[in-house]
Amino acid sequence: MPKAFPSWLVFVLLLLAAGAAPPSFARELPAQPASTRQAPARGGAVLGHSPRALPSPPPMLQAGGCAALYAAGFALTSAYEAPTSVPALARPQKGVGVREPTFGTCLVRATDRQADYPAGGFLRNDYSRRQAFNADGTRYLAFSPDGYWHQYDAASFRHLGVLKGLAGDAEPQWHPRDPHRLDYLPLNGGTVIDEIDVRRGTSQVVADLKAALPEWGASAEHIWTKSEGSPSADARYWGFQVENGKFELLGFMVWDQQERRVVGTRQASDRPDHVSMSPSGRWFTISSDDDGTWAWSPDFAQKKKLHHKSEHSDLAIGADGHDVYVSIDYQSNGGDVFFVDVDACPAVPADARSAPECPRTVLFRSYVNGSVGAMHFSGKAYDRPGWALVSTYGTTASRDGSLPWFADKIFALELKDKPRALGIAYHRSIGVSGLGYWSEPQATVDRGFRRIQFSSSWLSTSEGDIEAYQVLLPDGALGE
Template identity: 55%
Template sequence: MIQGRTALTPAALARPRRGESFGEPDSPVCGVRATDHAADGVSGFAVNDYSRREPFNADDSRFIVNSGDGHWYLYDANTLQKLSRLDGPSGDAEPQWHPSDPDTLYYLPLNGGLQLYALNVANDSSRVVADFRGKLPWSNAAHVWTKSEGSPSRDGRYWGFQVEDLDFHILGFIVWDLQDNRLVGSKDVSVRPDHVSMSPSGRWFVSSGFEGVFAYSPDFSVVKRLHTTTEHSDIAVGKDGHDVFVSIDYQSNGGSVFMVDIDTGERTDLFPTYLNGAASAMHFSGKAYDKPGWVLVSTYATQRARDGSLPWYAEQIFALPLQASPTVYRLGFHRSKSNGYWSEPHAAVDRGFRRVLYSSNWGGAGDADLDAYELLLPANGLP
């Protein structure tokens, strides 16, 4: 079942100016262009870099975007004005907002390193909050990171990393307790996964690779298999507070979007995507930790059905409840013509499912001239 009026129809619409709103007159969802990289002197583009990364800070007053030259920029979420180019994070720095302090942003060195930093965005000063040197089981450790797609636990205490040598050969996995500044557990591994992450509760370390998706207890004494291979996915909070892995199963008969309750191991298929020959790529954002039981989905590069029609989910951003036979709530069409990685929408949601940030070239021809757009949901917009 599908509900909701979208903030944007698939019909032609001129690209809005920064701060200009768009949407159907009777829609409860408001769309707005959030950045203008050309006017702000930001190189190439100003985009939300990934669906699994929370772009908004703890009180939704700021958001971050990535630029074409690898710099990170801070924007005011209310005025939509560029505030500063951040001093510290560069390229693939895996920035993560502090869960309660709106001025603190954690980051790693480019492609991971042996220290974790905290940046005060109010005064642009950084400090080391975790130093892994000499504290890991591998003397040749050089890169400690999630390989771009991971997050710490919901409270920011537990961090899961993969550890690699100077040449990016995998050494193993670790879980780090940032509060007590100690190593919780480690595991030697020989197969490099696509990425790793901590679950929101901190109860599970999740590795995702072509060899499968596995959840480990923080001390690595318990392991569960969640899926046979890596696809786009995220880890959300279920309505009951359990950790829920959400992904798509292209090997299943229906190309099902599914969830696995990591705590119980139970799998639930949510909806099929192979509709009369149709198929799609999609991203998931489970960052609405304060709205348990929901995940954000953005679809792109949709393949038409055999009769030439597009499936109901094509090129859209929608809210998906984590339950059997879910009612989908359409939020908007992203209007990004996907020509490469950066023109994928990469829609991400804030902790309260009040704001959505996504990337779009507004029907353009390539990965340049991209900006961030925002969808604003009314209070209690979702049940």
């Protein structure tokens, strides 16, 4: 099943309607594991990322009255055994928590498009691979189809207005320690990284990327991840594809935001679907439907083949601290959902024409007696290594007319052989005419796996009737 229509292109059209060569090297690279098959010590930091260094989140369950809906010792239950019929549930009022009838979680509507932004159409979550919540869990983002980004107070769900300076696909990235800082790019990637103080609405340029490129990047006008990438978990290392004014690929670069310097570059001409850094910063991924998905060392000296296609996926932290790639293989016999331990996979030299695909761990099979479904993955729970969030949609029935266990659910998936899958909510979103992509749930999770945000039409077929919703979880909900 092909990937959905990309958000960056939709934004371009909306806003327009409205008005391989030798790599270069730098002196310092992200630290590699002592052995590619040896895990870092359990509980140790991952390339400067330590959960203890991050701000402690506020008592989030007070938001929406969710604390009153949970009994002491609440834990999520298995999604494998949950019914596949979706119980009736009236659309919640904004900011008022209700009990999700199947899984017993606290569900809250996070936006009200008519009251918050009546001129703007839908308000929804951005994407599964992007973090919606700031460092201390006090604010979250939503966006509208006119290209504006909206910030909200996470305790009261109050709309705080649009963020000045962010236009269309600005690829906003919350800083992992400063809750008031948001880094972003010009529309469809300009040549700089901007930073905004969300309290004051003031922006400044914090990196001139074009000036750091070698000669082959002289005509660069769009430096970005093409909508789906993220920096490393500590926000130090960023990876970009570099394009000219016609969106033709010139090459790739890895940027050290802490030292304001290039780590490595490589000239190329085959434009991929998207690029990203792994959470540790040890790997830069290039994802192409024609050439597959590869993990490159930041100096572009070696590479690893993660997948033969570019499907919905994300990069997460495994239970042992390794970088992992989570995706789905529609060409496999079982439609396998799987993960790859990126650090443990053998590498080949940069100029190798081919490589074996990395060993994978199959998590579950999506082909169940003739059924097939689509899904998004979020690996953004960096403080809860070994877990990913999955949101499924567009699932067809099996030959006997039943739906598979994962249909239309949002669930936590353990990244291990024979994993637990813990049910969180039914998203209750159906395709809206002309807005199929925007009605996908595309759920994302905060760093501590305490708060999830997703998009839903809430069974409405009215055009533009799409909002952002959240599930708030108590500590210990994953049963650990």
